Amino acid sequence: MNARFGDPLGEGRPDNPSRREALKLGGLVVAFLWLGGGAKVLGRAVAQGPVAAGDPAFAPNAFIRVGADGSVHLVMPSIEMGQGAYTGQATLLAEEMDLGLDQIVVEHAPANRKLYANPLLGEQATGGSTTIRYCWTTMRQAGAAARTLLVNAAAAKWKVDPAQCTVARGVIRHEASGRTVGYGEVANAAAQLPVPEKVQEKDPSAFALIGKPLRRVDTAGKVDGSLQFGIDLRVPDMKIATVKACPTFGGKLVAVDDSRARQVPGFVAVLKIADAVAVVGEHFWAAKQAMEALDITWDHGPNAHYSTEQLFKDLAEASKNGTPIPGKAVGNVDGVKGKALEATYQLPLLAHATLEPQNAIVHVRPDGCDIWTGTQVPARCVDVAAKLTGLKPETIVVHNQYMGGGFGRRLFEDPVEQAVAFARQVSYPLKVVWTREEDIAHDRFRPAYYDRIAATLGDDGKPLAWTHRITSGSVLATFAPGAMAKNGMDSDAIECAADLPYEFPNVKVEWVRHDPPDGLHLGWWRGVGPVHNVFVIESFIDELAHAANKDPLAYRRDLLQKNPRALAVLNLAAEKAGWGKGSLPARVGRGVAVAAPFGSYLCVIVEAEVSPQGEVKLRRAVAAVDCGVAVNPNTVEAQIQGGLIFGWTTALYNGITLKNGTVQQHNFNDYRMMRINETPALEVHLVDSKETPGGIGETGTVMAFPALFNAVFAATGVRLRSYPIDRAALVQGAEALKAVVTQASDHGQAQEGKV
Amino acid sequence: MIVLNINGESRSVDVPDDMPLLWVLRDVIGLTGTKFGCGIAQCGACTVHLDGAAVRSCVLPVSAVGSKAVTTIEGVGASAVGKKVQQAWLDIEVVQCGYCQSGQIMSATALLAATPEPSDAEIDVAMSGNICRCGTYVRIREAIKQVATGQKVAPQTIPNVAPTASPAAAAAALLSFVRVEDMA
Amino acid sequence: MKLVRAVLALVAIVIVAAVAFTAYAWFIVRDGKETGAPQPAVAGAPASITDPIARGEYLTRAADCAACHTVPGGQPFTGGLAFKMPFGTIYSTNITADKETGIGDWSDDEFVRALHAGVRKDGQPLYPAFPYTSYTALSRDDVLAIKAYLFSLPPKHAPATPNELSFPFNQRWGLSVWNALFLKKERFQPVQGKSEAWNRGAYLATALGHCDECHTPRNAMYALKSSQALSGEVLQGWKAYNITPDKTYGIGNWSEQQLADYLSKGHAGGRGTASGPMGEVVQNSLQYLSQEDIAALVTYLREAKPQQGSAGTEVNERPALALASTANAPGAEELAQGGLGQHLFQGACAACHAWNGQGRQVEAAALLGTQAANDPEAHNLTQVILQGSTLRTMHGETSMPSFGQAYTDAEVAALGNFVLVHFGGKPATLTADEVAKRRTP
Ligand code: FES
């Protein structure tokens, strides 16, 4: 069991875990630890809060409800946003309870930190690729405890030794006598038994469900339209609003002229808060039409002239003159003799663009408040609603929902906060739905980064010294200020940079904090710290290999000799991709990246082609993954596939830019998404591993960037150190631009236009 | 009053002529399986069928529907092809968050109804207008192929184990989805 | 030596003549008096509108003042819209009744002089980006009705943006020379023997609607080439098409209904949708004209002198590739060819435009038969891809998003070429370089 478990206020405090341990856990994890909390697994937690499954006969802990009718409801502490968390959690419980996955009904957990906090996060939250990592013990213990009690109840009824009983699909059987009884029939009796002090989880050799590619528990309703997402809910008497917040971040609402809006059929009301306006309609269309008919005057505030150019100017300046906070120091990087290389990387702000736009239904009453929304942080939603309404937290109920994507966006409760601020002005339940444009303009953006990285190579081409200075704003500092280290370090900023998979004799990793102006909010984004650092590191390793005149994969292999798990995925990917075999056409290249984010080990190889005009086409990709025990290999594969595409989409197309303090991107026409016809052939190979499960949901995204950029370098000889890919920099000479463009080019040749 | 034929049922709605069908379905009629993703015909989440052809309901004025039959994700399973597509989606385990999948299934069904055995290029033509932010494209392709060929397409997950005597048997063992019913 | 002296003398004569002419021009241009021209017998607003302010509003719309004097999304008539000319950038001015920054203290005569003679309140000439060469034909009554309407609106404080013009174009005196050469200060005169509808259409098209300011080519001096009236011209990156009754290159084959629809709704079945500046004309101006006035415009355009275009610019009504496609997919052969443009069209475009060019969901998305898909230089096609297009009329709104920001020059070129080849049967012509030039900053 996790060391921090059950001692939320002790070891769980961020100052307590050793620095090394904190780094291993990752920034997002550390972000939450300061909050304390922790779920109860053994010991009856039911009485402590509302339970989701009515009045079950047997509820040995916060997760399991067995009805007298034999129904089994499992309450899911980690939310489902597509990453397969419900299936994973249910599998672990079902495994230990000897149930079939099909026998289980999964339920969203209510907001309740005491019962449903993620012990790795110390908060009721889903993120940081932690679900399976913590559930691996928590859920299995919970399941094993329930099974023990149920079997004990049956054994007591039959007056036999529980050890002589077996269970299959929820039916307890006394082998010797052949007697059987269902869980439901002994549920009441089991509820009377004392919770065991200690339970034994199954031996892996006995796993019937874990490690099998079982069907997901949440998909049936997603293929016939019956499953409702937050945006789909309709509650009686509800009205629908859409919102517009001041387009300039940090700006304020001055005045609204609604005379034209009132003419729109279905118009209901205009609501105002300090920095935003909502239009309420009988339906979304009325609200949206009326919104467009509003004449709004904004005070654009102090950032009216802020731009991304300014942002990067400031970051560069801070990188040069700011005060670095040490992240890792080994040996002494100064004065090392050899071939010196240095590079600067610059990474943009990013939006999440979950396909389901932000939304919430809020009903504020004098005596309480109901919130229907899909959130990664239900308890935080209660906090903000309590603060805004003055209602007691116990009277605020969050009805969590399935999410049309999270990617970190729904770790921020600002849309709920905004919806509460509007809803408290009306008596009816108010459903607030953001337009896509609003969703992109008012995201919590992944921070921009400015990295200076340098290395000195010895005669053998291997790094003798490694210096990495990261400059960025801090998500952690606003999200969980208490989680910042005493020296001001944000562990997320250096995650995967301070703990390299490679060993170098002299290492200096440091961070300079430079926050953007107030009102420009930063947020966690799929891959959090590692998605930034691994890109920079694995690109730079490629630069070093090139400088050392070595094959980039062989170079890494050399450097990973003391890291067997990393080495194994590298070799597996190389083999499957046929690295070094066969010759590639002109302007086609392969790139490799290897890393160990979120407790898993991955190597990804991408084969890309670059047209004469600089268009990048992914031809093929191979991923090798060691994530420890793959609870559901099918989910692991899906997450790697999806995570890679998520990362490539950004590498190819995305970056939030600001002009006059306003986001320049609006919708999928200018915040572009990869499509099926751009998707390469994609293989995922899992290493059969007995190690404790690592995280998986964000790992593909982390790997996508460097593998692709290294492939682009191999294809063109051009090293790009920023994204989205600057295709102008990849043009094959001015002639290409004068050619009539019809082809993306399959073989790197310019093709003349055909009639 | 505008009269619509939705999933075989006649529905009268009192809405402005230029209101997109998407909002009529979602907010007036209450068929919320059809999703809102962009509102500008760029993501395909709102795809429904009009007389069997895939259209983006977010930009389709309700007045332009006329007497054409509207089919939504809630009704598509009534057709043989739609049902097969839904089943393939489950078999291949295409779905992640699921938000785009109503639209994907509608587009795929329209494709397969018109072109029962689409080539890769034809799949691209029909499916490229549907964005999946979770990146399920690889499996969408596999699922469409499963419907087209009637052959169970192996999900690609390959635990890296040593090959056994019969490659076919090994593949079957590794790749066929273990049905939950069989797990007891 | 003799030769030198002769040349010097010639130069001197030229200079003296030029100075004299400039002085003359300077004098006459500042002469805002009605030059004795009789009032036109045609009134710009329908007789049924009797309220003077309503008349003014109708005329202001017909003259499309808002198009130039309003920035997109800005306060109406406060100016500030940039006009990028080959010789610099001119900004439109505030024409609300604000005394400080608008025209609040202009007298009737001063306002009339501005429209008839192109002169500011302070007597300085105005740049002919302001179409006084057309407005000069307006009756004084109509001009004053416009003024009355503008003065009935709330004044808005909006200081002018200074023009950015290089020498010699920043010298306003030069304009007086231009005016002396090209401005005919004449009021509209009905043509005897033409129908009332034609005359009404002519007044709407020339004096108020100033169609030829965009649709007629200009000479090197920026003056309209009247011999090629309405034969089409490119400006601000957009092509104003040939709108003469030529059957091959103009609108000769359009039905009455198509013409009327295009003018009043911005879309004609099988012909295309107004976008860019023409979309704005429909949105701000034409959609408000009475049915009779639209019919009058059609009558007038129908009788304009047909003008030929260059070979290859005609609309191909039967482009092979589009005809070989279904709504949902291109023909097998074309599909097998692939290509970047086709690939991009699959993702971002096909959902609305449909492979057979018939459009889907909204009629405005039909590409078959459109001039945009048939202009081998793909002017409007490129601009619409780059900037998108929104047409908002009382019949609703249709809109296409812009792709310029996230798509590269090469991609826009490839996509444009695909549309030309597939929907116009035209050769692909666009290069990445060309698209780069057409991007507006
Ligand atoms: S919502 Fe209709 S295409 Fe995106």
Ligand code: FES
């Ligand atoms: S499954 Fe999430 S958007 Fe497609």
